[in-house]
Amino acid sequence: MPFTSLSALLAGLRFARVLPLAPLPLALCGALAHAQSPETNDANAVAGDTQQGVATLAPVFVTANPLGSIALTAPSTALYGDALVLRRANSLGETLNGLPGVSTTTYGPMVGRPIIRGMDGDRIRLLQNGVAAFDASSLSYDHAVPQDPLSIERVEIVRGPAALLYGGNAIGGVVNTIDNRIPREPVSGVTGAVDASYGGANDARAGAAQVEGGNGGFAFHVDAFARDTSNQRIPGYAHSAQQRALDGPDAAQPYGSIPNSDGRWHGGAVGSSYTWADGYAGISYNSFDANYGSVAEDDVRLRMHQDHVALASEVRNLQGPISQLKFDFGYTDYEHREIDNGETSTTFRNHGYEARLEARHATLGPLQGAFGVQVSQNTFSALGDEALVPTTQTTNVALFGLEEWNVTPALKLSLGARIEHVKLDPVAGEDGTKFAGVLARDFNAGSLSAGALYKLTPVWSMVGNVAYTERAPTFYELYANGPHDATGQYLIGNPDAQKEKAVSTDLSLRYASGPNKASAGVFYSRFRNYLTEYNTGRLVDDDDTPVPAGTADALNEAVYRGVPAEFYGVELEGRWRVLERGAHRLDIGLAADYTHARNVDTGAPLPRIAPLRATLNADYGYGPFGAHAELVHAWAQHRVPEDDLPTDGYTTLALALTYKFHVGATNWLAYVRGDNLTNQDVRYASSVVRDIAPEGGRSVMVGLRTTF
Template sequence: MLKRLFPIITLILLLCANSSFAQNDAYHITLNVTDENTHLPITGVTINLFPSDLKGNSDGAGLYKFTFSRQEAKTPVLVKYSAVGYHLHQQKILITKDTSILISLNPIVNKLQEVEIKSKQAATPRTSIATTLTEKQLEKTRGGTLAETLADISGVNMLKSGSTISKPIIHGLHSNRILILNNGIRLEGQQWGAEHAPEIDPFIAQQIHVIKGAESVKYGAEAIGGIVITEPPALPQTAAISGNVNLIGASNGRAVTTAAMLTGGLKAIKGFGWRLQGSAKKSGNIKTADYYLGNTGVRELNFSAAAGYQTGKSNYEAYYSRFSTELGILYSAHIGTIEDINARIEAGRPLESYNFSYNITAPRQKISHQLLKLTGHYDLDNHHKLDITYAFQKNQRKEYDIRRGDREAIPITDLVLSTHTLDLKLDVPLAHGAKRSYGINSMMQVNNNIPGTLANTFIPNFDSYTAGLFIIQHWIKEKYELEAGLRYDYKYFDAAGFRYSQTTAQEQQNENTEQYYGGNNSFNNVTGSAGILWKFNTRWHLASNIGLAWRAPTANELYSNGLHHGAGLFEVGNPAMQNEKGYKWITSLKHSGNLLKFNLDVYLQYISNYIYSRPDRSFKQTISGTYPIFRYTQTNATFAGIDFTGSYQFLPAFSYQLNASLIRAKDIKAKNYLPYIPADRISQAINWNLDLKGSYLQFKHSFIRRQTRFEAESDYAPPPGAYHLFTMTAGTSIKLGQQSMSINMSADNLFNTLYKDYMNRYRYYTHEMGRNLTLRLAYKF
């Protein structure tokens, strides 16, 4: 497809080049408007030229182009620039030839927060291959998990463990290969587990960015697959109180979700702003197309608070959040004997019948995650900018299993992970609109198994110390932008664990069964990335990015040798694991026309020492039941794929939308297919925008192919068949004086299809969720 598009692009460029020579009697002027502090382009600047009648706005690249006849150019021209958040700027220019003029606008002090938001969005520089979900888009998915919120982005899928646990997949990679930033802080929990969902409340986000490239230079290790950035709203600069309230109800699971946010300031302290936010959720047993899934309820309670103070040259902010959830683990994933598990896999569904219930019993998980963030931003002399950020995170994960006697109230796993991070970044402006950033990142982690579980530890206690240095430079030109960076990381990992080497109660009484494990490991790596954006014109852009990222093996990949309770698997690690290194190239072609808009991403990634868990088709019988055995191994692997997102407005009120993604992944050592790679998928939708108030109706169809690229006899059951899903969504917005009410209704799995998804780790025993009707109300004041 790219071979067909390149001749078209070349032809367009030639036509544009030819047209520049067509008028020899005129001068061609380009105004390049940038922010004086960040040196990034400013969109939507109003530009007036006097005494002529020319008037316009800068485009997405901060550019405004106009043509002056030689006759008009005999006298100086007065140019005035105005933009929200910037001081009015004017200058006189004498036009004597074709030229490009760079203009820097000075931000207004009392709009400092808005300027800061733009500088923070350098997290998604224009040379990155990134997708942003806006506030309006997020309103249509409120009430879902982070993975469910991102699932409609082309190239992003979900890894699920039953119906209650999900985590995002970017280009076939997940868990410790996806870096998640919560309000600018990398999320540090027990994310190594396939059934350990990210501890983030999506209600805090005003925008969510997904970077698909391997851009670990700025963010550090583990960004092999991509980066997810949740961005909360800016703190207010006035004393006026504002906020929103969300109320959501869903039919499947009889779920009820409520959330609220309140923001304001203090009249007595100019520059002070605050924000309070919270959410709660309760749902019961999920139902497939024709049966309930036992013990699949969820309870969730989240809270966050932020306060900040701004002066003319500095900005300080404190942020605290607490995420807590309790969720049931599907009964059918915990099975007594080998005969039972074979019978369930053959049946493909639970052998028991369940009714609806909100009760959550063992097996279950109980997780809490706390984050404290302190930041300081300083505008130094010569327009240098310094950012200092400290964060503390405490993650506690308790997993409860079905146990004898009164032991079900005792967690079988009780982990506490404490993380301290300190980050420093210095931005230095250079000549001709370039900018250089220097950074230092440091992290200290302590992971402890809390005594009293009366069970083997799944991963050991460990201390981990990480330090990193980076340098990034950004160049902005009229026709292109460049960004390149280099980084060095060092990690020290000290683990110490204890377990019984046998599994039965009688064998555990033997004094010789005690086993100590662990050891010291150190890892280091140099990474780099480079990206370029070609701006052919305002409608056609081409971006390309290449990056080297890495990660050290996690504690479970090194040392696990036991039952992973939440996953319902018996996992075996390998202490000899090496660093995983990924080399990723991704190119994106973007067209933004009046009627036709599309984005085509093509990527290729090579990962050396790729770590994955592989089913060995045997079972392990323990005191609590019988479980499939998965062993961690390493190989060299390749990932290649295409993502496409496009829309076409074929009538004033109607548009057609198409999303598609495919990925090919292989073990190049064994020349086999890799397991658990998403199947090809395509979704299409018809959108009807009823009026200018935001009323809309959407009918969507999704098709997911059967995963045919798998190794026979390598899994406990072959991949499930292809399936079609239909969704209908409608919404409107109602003005209530100065306030507004948004109403959104959706019907997922409209025709109540009974199906299985290959990326669900519980697909051996169960089907996916059936029809789900959701009503969302959002009141803003």
């Protein structure tokens, strides 16, 4: 261990959520030491903690269904406890990358936003505890999601049309991160955790501490986290062979590491709540600070700060027509500065609020349902040299509802709907400037979905969903017009862009019998006006004037364009208990996914689509020892737009070993994890910087955790 004293250990704190009834060491080693349930499962099967080999109850899946149903029609994944801790990486996108249908944008080791079924940006709704925490991550790939995976207790991912209850910008899916900063259940006494780790391909020093306490009524939560990394080590050249050929013979070619890929961030939170038998009410505040480099520009760094205040309450078992009420509110003040050669070139700001009220009505015969209202308003501005969008206020008001009908014990039907009004109000520039004459836009967007779950046998079920969804274009898709040095692009919006309209469907076959679970699903989405970013093939300067190749600070011109598009694909996953003899347990898992996306008019592929991927893993446990192995193969991606470069395939191997022990009243866990042990040159097809910044090479991480 690199930590040689208690003070050094505390300086590298790593957050870990502590459940009063589940000692924290088991949160990491449960899947290893006991070979418990899989990392991910479709719909109602989730990964959880264990205590002395006995599985605790899985939390209710709250994102896909406000009714709290366990058997969900939605293609959904819940990741928490053991499985979440084992997957934690430097960014949210990398943490979730490889789950069924999920890939990541990546912009160096510190930056990654989830992609679901080939859709990214404002089609994937990122939530914290059910509401938005505004940032700039959907505007540009170099903008990190201001949330460290260490601070997350649970992640819920909803894929496809069932996500429409969260709006048109959830047309591809929802990623909801859940923490306990507002305690939702009674806490008695004091619990806490300290965790520290070191290693990886970028010498990451990461850690956190967390304390919770209460008297059974009032409860408090305090946490803090920190992460500090060096430049990312890679197996060879930073630029791909195709890119080096385009660079020319005189261009400098970084080797062995990615320049300017280091970073650091820290933050923390305080929260409190009052709990009672039928509900809770509370408030929390959290802060996040980051400073990291842009891998596209050696002299550009991004400094980020976010403050977020949340209010939450739930009241259950009400008498009358409404049986349950749930309220969530979040206010966010976000700012990041792009520092070019030590001077601030552009400041991005985003502040606003979102409130969501859900009401569950009393059972009406065979029907149970919920309805609600959601209101949000935020103001985004980009000030300085790279004012690529005008200051714009976006207001959204929506009504939504969901009904379920248990027709028979074997058949359940669901129907959901949402209608929303979106207004974008930009501040026009002076005559003669690039934002002169920009106009406000209003959109009315509606969505409707239907789903069915039919139990073929006690262990087999068939699930299907179909939806019509509309999404209003965002401010940057409408109004972008300016350089963005951090990504090496000049972005141009489409002020006449219309709503995206999509018809989506998915169908899956599921199996669940004890520890053995599997699912096989297909999906299809057809877009009438899919808005996405296309490279024009032109190199331009900061004024959008064409320049020859090799010109210093030349930018790739990219435009937002609406095209008819279709997405379809396959998602497979399964896990089987192959050995259970005494204290020995062994599980084998297999997963695969594939997405095909194209422009319907031309047949041309859409950009940044992950290729066919397959994963084989094994979990073994015996007493305090655990072991995990995972082999991932991604095929080459040659289906790319005309002005993009293809990516090669790769095969990676990861191994993890854990050992748990006790010292007095404290529980300890020591672990070692090796990633990309095959030292492959990994370039994600979903990354906009794949040809200049690959993923990390062979790495080893060691860590130590204690709970009290």
